Each structure stands twice: as C-alpha cells, then as structure tokens.
Amino acid sequence: MRNLIVTFVALVVLATASWLLSSAGAPAWTSLLIAAAKALAIGWVFMELSEAHVVPRTIAVVAVLFIALLIGGTLVDVQLR
C-alpha cells in the first residue's frame, strides 16, 4: 500500500512539474520525457510489471520496442525531408 501512495504522489508531482515547465516555455521534449517517466511508474508499480511473469514482461518490452521502431522511422523521415 505504501508503494501505491508513494507512486501516486510522484505522479502528481511529475504532472505538476510538466505543467509548470510548459508554462515557463520549456521545450516540448521535456513534457514528453516527463510523460515517459510517468508511464514507466504506472507500468512498473500500478500495472505490476515489477512482479509480473516473464511472458507479460516480454510482451510489454516487445511493444515498447515496436513503438521505438515507429518513432525512429518517423524521426528519420522528418530529418531526411
């Protein structure tokens, strides 16, 4: 239960930081980096990947790798236009 409370507080702090940084004119990647940190916290603690069997963990990792491939392909496309 303590883990859940600590994670929730961390998520609220990160969301607030994201909003404050965006209001202060920070670049877009900072908000996305904070979003990735929040997603990691939710996945690891709330979705219990930290305690999951190797199969769900592998599925999650493969999905993230596919998404990274999509991001990489899009970035290359944008850079080479």
Added chain:
Amino acid sequence: MTPQRRHAFRVAVWLAIASEALLFSGLFMLYASYRSEHSTAFHLAAAEDVSWIGGTNTMILLTSSFAMAVAIHFARLGRRGVARGWAAGVIVLGCAFLAFKGYEWSLHLRDGIAPGAAGDLEGVRGASLFFTLYYLMTGLHALHVIAGMLFVAWARHRTRRDDDPLAIELVGVYWHFVDVVWVFLWPLFYLVT
C-alpha cells in the same frame, strides 16, 4: 481456476494491450509527422485547447489509477466491500473525465472548431489537421475510457460474489493502460503551445 488458465488470461490481456498500444502509437506518429510539417499551426492550434480542462482530466485519471490499484490491493486481502467502494470511485472519476471532455468539445464546437474545421484559425494551413487529430485521438481515448468503466463495473459486480481477485486485477491492467495513453495525449494537445 487452474494456474495455467489464470496465466493464459493474464497473457491475453497483455497481448490486447500491446496491440492497443501499437494502434495509438501509429496515431502519435501521424501527429509527429504532421507537426513537423505544420509546426507553427500546431502551436497556435494547441493554444486553443482549454488547458485547465486538460490538467484537471490528467489529475482525474491519475487519481483513478491510484483508486484502481487500491481496489486490487483490498480485493487480494479479501476485503471485498472496501474493494468495491474503490472500484466505484474509479467509475465516478471516469464519468468526471468524460464530463470535462464533453464540456471541452462543446466549447470547441461552439467556436467552430470541429474535425476538418479550425474556427478562428481557418486561414492557418495545418490548423484543421491538428483539430482533426485532436478529435480522432481524444475521441478514441474516450471510447477506451467508456469501455474501461464498463469492465470495472463488471469486475466490481463479480467481486460481490467471488473471492477471486483475478477479474479486478485484469481490468485494472486495462484501466492503467488507458491512463498511460492520456499521459501522452496531455502534453501533445495541451502543453506544446
């Protein structure tokens, strides 16, 4: 239920979530691609979104994820009444999220902002693309919230007569995924102004 069957259910849910994640990531890449071409238009268009509603909805979904995790915690302890209470909280928060989202859409529609129409930014090339993606992605996400609420209601009902927390655990994984998608939608449509 046999351990193999429980494991199979868990794997099935994770596979469904992985395919959903790829669906949303395709849309995110579409957003990134158009944004690189119409960067000024996307900045101007994002400023039209109601930032306090985006922020409020973020807090609502984060809180609902916490409530879901607590419901699972109590379901495992066998305290079914408490678990059902927290699950009801998840449904109430889901309704609040949809109410704020509907209110924001109504404000946009009043201002002439709709899929393919950019209201005051009509002359800005690329602005209507932003709003088309906005309606498509937040609409698709809202459908997932509705589906999630129905799943939570079903799992909550099961908890009334069943000691096994598996249903609420599996529904919880799906609900957290819906939260993760919003965690990325929020900066893209509200913060990058």
